[in-house]
Amino acid sequence: MRSSFAYRTARNAVFKGIIILLTLVTLFPLIAVLYHIFTEGISAINWSFFTHLPKPVGETGGGVLNAIAGSLLIILFATLIAVPVGVAVGLYFRDNSKTKVYAVAHSAVDILQGIPSIVIGIIIYLWLVKPTGQFSSISGSVTLAFMMLPSIIKSTEETLKLVPESIKEASLALGVPHYKTMLRVIVPMGMSGILNGIILGIARVAGETAPLLFTAFGNPFLNFNIGKPMASLPLIIFNYAISPYDDWHKLAWGASFILVAIVLFLNILTKLAERKWKVQF
Amino acid sequence: MTDIQEREKATRYLNFREGLYQKTLSFSAVLIILLIGCMFLTLLISSIPSIRAIGIKFFYNSAWDPVSDQYGALPFLAGTLLTSLLALIISIPFSLSIGLFLGEYFPNGWISNILKNGIELLAGIPSVIFGFWGMFTIVPFVRDLEMKLGAPPIGVGILSASILLAIMIIPYSASLIRLVVSMVPSTLKEGAYSLGATRFEVIRYIIIPHIRSGISAGILLSLGRALGETMAVTMLIGNTVAIPKSLFDTGNTMASVIANEFTEATGKVYFSALIEVGLFLFLVTTLINVIGVKIIKRYQVQ
Numbered sequence: 001m002r003s004s005f006a007y008r009t010a011r012n013a014v015f016k017g018i019i020i021l022l023t024l025v026t027l028f029p030l031i032a033v034l035y036h037i038f039t040e041g042i043s044a045i046n047w048s049f050f051t052h053l054p055k056p057v058g059e060t061g062g063g064v065l066n067a068i069a070g071s072l073l074i075i076l077f078a079t080l081i082a083v084p085v086g087v088a089v090g091l092y093f094r095d096n097s098k099t100k101v102y103a104v105a106h107s108a109v110d111i112l113q114g115i116p117s118i119v120i121g122i123i124i125y126l127w128l129v130k131p132t133g134q135f136s137s138i139s140g141s142v143t144l145a146f147m148m149l150p151s152i153i154k155s156t157e158e159t160l161k162l163v164p165e166s167i168k169e170a171s172l173a174l175g176v177p178h179y180k181t182m183l184r185v186i187v188p189m190g191m192s193g194i195l196n197g198i199i200l201g202i203a204r205v206a207g208e209t210a211p212l213l214f215t216a217f218g219n220p221f222l223n224f225n226i227g228k229p230m231a232s233l234p235l236i237i238f239n240y241a242i243s244p245y246d247d248w249h250k251l252a253w254g255a256s257f258i259l260v261a262i263v264l265f266l267n268i269l270t271k272l273a274e275r276k277w278k279v280q281f
Numbered sequence: 282m283t284d285i286q287e288r289e290k291a292t293r294y295l296n297f298r299e300g301l302y303q304k305t306l307s308f309s310a311v312l313i314i315l316l317i318g319c320m321f322l323t324l325l326i327s328s329i330p331s332i333r334a335i336g337i338k339f340f341y342n343s344a345w346d347p348v349s350d351q352y353g354a355l356p357f358l359a360g361t362l363l364t365s366l367l368a369l370i371i372s373i374p375f376s377l378s379i380g381l382f383l384g385e386y387f388p389n390g391w392i393s394n395i396l397k398n399g400i401e402l403l404a405g406i407p408s409v410i411f412g413f414w415g416m417f418t419i420v421p422f423v424r425d426l427e428m429k430l431g432a433p434p435i436g437v438g439i440l441s442a443s444i445l446l447a448i449m450i451i452p453y454s455a456s457l458i459r460l461v462v463s464m465v466p467s468t469l470k471e472g473a474y475s476l477g478a479t480r481f482e483v484i485r486y487i488i489i490p491h492i493r494s495g496i497s498a499g500i501l502l503s504l505g506r507a508l509g510e511t512m513a514v515t516m517l518i519g520n521t522v523a524i525p526k527s528l529f530d531t532g533n534t535m536a537s538v539i540a541n542e543f544t545e546a547t548g549k550v551y552f553s554a555l556i557e558v559g560l561f562l563f564l565v566t567t568l569i570n571v572i573g574v575k576i577i578k579r580y581q582v583q
Contacts, residue, residue: 012479019386022378023396026455029448030403033414088309096310105310107571108317114502114570115320115563116509118536122543122559123320126327149313177295179302207407210511210536214543234409238512241413256410263405271398 034260041257044250054220054236057245064255066222070137070231071259074216075202077141077226082148083198089149090156090194091182113150120146121211129215137223137230140216144208148201155197159190196270203266207259209234233259324560331553339557345522345538347546352554354561359524360532363439364514365507367528368446369500372454375447376503377496379455381484384462404452412516415445420517423529432529435519440528442518446507454503461495461580462488498576505569509562511536535562 048063055062089105096102120143128139163186171181187194212218217229218239233255240252331339335352342353379400387393423444424436465488473483489496519531520541533541535558546552 008479008482012481015481015484016386019378019382022375023382026375026379026403026451027396027399030399032418033403033406033411036414036418037410085309085312088306089313092306092310095306101307101310101314105313108314110570110574111317111567112313114505114509114566116511116536116566118509118511118539119324119559119563119566120320122539122556123323125543126323126556146316153313177299179299182302203405207409209407209409210540213540217544234407234512237413238409238516241409241416242516252413256413259407260410263407264402267401267405 037253037256037260040250040253041260044254045257049251049254053222054251055247057243057247060247062247062251064231064233064236064251064258066219066231067233067236067255068258069222069224070216070219071206071233073224073226074137074140074144074212074230074232075206077138078144078148078205079198079202081141081145082152082201085145086149086152086197086201087156087187087194089153090160091187093153093157094160094186095182109150109153112146116210117143117147117208118210121214124211125214134227135215135217135229136227137216138226140212140230140232141226143211143215144205147205147208147211148198151201151204152194152197155200156190156194159193159197160186162193163189192273192276196273199266199270199273203263203270206263206266207234209238213238321563324556324563328553328557328560331550331557334550335554335557339554343524347548347551350548350550352550354535354554354558356522356524357533357535357538357558360439360518361508361534361536363525363532364443364446364518364534365504367439367443368450368507369504371443371447372451372503373500376451376454376458376499379451380458380462380499381488383455384459385480385484385488388463400452400455403448404456408449408510409512409516411445411449412513415441415513415517419444427529430529432527435529435531437517437519438529438531439518439525442514442532442534443528445513445517446510449510449513450503450506453506454499457499457502457577458492458496461492461499461577464495464580465491492580494576495580498573501569502573502577505566505573508569509536509566511540515540535559 048061050063050068051065052061052063053066054064089109093102093106124139124143124146128142129135167189168181168186171185172178176185212232212235216232216235218235219229219231223230237252237255237259240248240255243249331352335342339352339354340358341355342351343355344351344353345356346352379396383393383396387396419441420436423438423441424434426440427434427436469487469491470483473487478486514534515537518533518537520533520537521531522533522538523530525532539555539559539562542551543555546555
């Protein structure tokens with residue numbers, strides 16, 4: 001009976017049904033989160049949301065200009081720190097994959113990717129905030145730079161490995177110096193992949209909150225000095241979300257909407273870039 | 282200047298640039314290694330006051346009380362372990378299903394495209410937003426459940442945090458499982474099909490045994506993610522210092538106690554004890570990641 005044909009096909013069908021059902025159930029929270037953010041967020045957003053500072057409790061209106069500016073600035077500096085280091089390490093990995101340094105550095109990158117963000121926050125606090133005695137936006141940038149590095153390094157290495165050796169040899173045969181071959185021929189050919197890694201890295205850190213709690217700290221005012229505490233979208237969402245006030249919840253929903261829109265936009269950007277400039281040889 | 286001198290000058294210049302290029306690259310690679318080493322040392326050195334003052338009691342003392350200068354991390358260890366394991370248990374059926382759905386049943390086509398993009402999107406939503414959303418959806422849901430079961434209707438607690446954590450790690454473990462499912466050699470599957478096996482039998486007797494260690498690696502790596510997850514858990518777990526006795530109890534995790542108390546820790550031992558929690562988290566997640574990545578890489582080599 002257990003091995004009859006009918007039993008086996010029935011079991012097969014039931015199993016397939018369960019797989020499909022469980023898979024579709026997973027889409028449920030996704031739709032719920034997006035729906036919630038969209039409906040709550042859109043009602044909180046208007047022009048003054050982008051142009052005003054948050055108002056004290058009890059006063060309606062106000063915006064999150066300080067957080068938007070802060071997030072942009074923190075991420076900009078994080079990118080400026082992470083990209084040169086990440087691309088250099090990726091280039092090293094491409095050409096030296098048999099050395100000891102490669103093996104150790106490669107594991108180091110894997111480890112870095114797995115370190116919880118809050119622990120990186122502690123470390124940067126001990127390195128940059130405690131000695132200077134001041135929370136600063138640049139320490140937040142350094143924290144985020146660390147978290148972007150693995151994505152930039154890996155995409156640089158993997159894309160540049162796709163560029164065939166024959167192209168490198170052709171350039172060398174024409175008398176182009178090795179360093180120039182790498183920087184002017186190989187890197188531009190893998191540019192789309194590198195850019196993809198950078199954008200993915202930005203998308204990964206744009207919503208990071210935990211490590212910014214003890215580095216950038218947050219600031220209710222507009223600040224462009226990277227040596228001083230600075231507001232950011234994730235921080236403002238956290239602070240307003242755990243507050244008991246409806247006005248602040250509303251601001252937090254609006255900020256969530258903007259943050260998700262940014263992350264979504266970055267993800268779509270990488271998808272389009274991938275499709276348009278896919279490295280193929 | 283003669284021709285030869287000029288050429289020598291040009292060569293020297295090129296050699297210098299080439300050397301600079303090579304040195305910059307090697308320096309960056311070594312820098313990464315040094316930075317990770319320094320991170321570990323920083324945590325270790327800063328934890329020394331607490332290691333000296335508390336010693337091994339840190340891991341089994343359940344009192345965390347800055348007023349009487351007692352720091353036992355057991356409640357946080359218990360909270361972290363409980364939420365992470367519960368989240369894994371909740372997420373495994375779903376991530377396995379998605380892995381099989383995308384890796385075996387529908388590897389191509391528009392359905393899998395939508396699903397893949399949707400899951401990527403889910404993975405991209407920041408943790409703090411998940412937490413915010415959870416406060417307004419999961420917490421009331423758990424509160425209703427508690428009312429029906431007669432438990433005190435708090436809403437926040439271990440169960441709420443675990444459900445949210447499960448939703449957050451599904452994309453990650455599902456994509457890892459999909460990766461190993463799609464790497465099962467098609468000759469093996471075709472062999473079974475040609476003997477008359479149904480798809481379920483192929484999955485049950487060919488695919489699953491073949492990727493057993495890959496699935497464990499995927500689960501292990503998701504555990505690493507869950508252990509370090511901070512914001513969403515902090516917002517939903519209730520943040521009380523006690524060993525949770527039931528799923529509805531409030532609690533605290535290692536990551537969330539750091540997030541909550543780090544900037545307010547004034548005493549030397551208090552501050553250092555929080556860093557020791559961070560050091561422990563660092564060591565555990567590093568160990569989990571090294572093992573998990575090693576197993577996954579073995580599949581990619583095959």
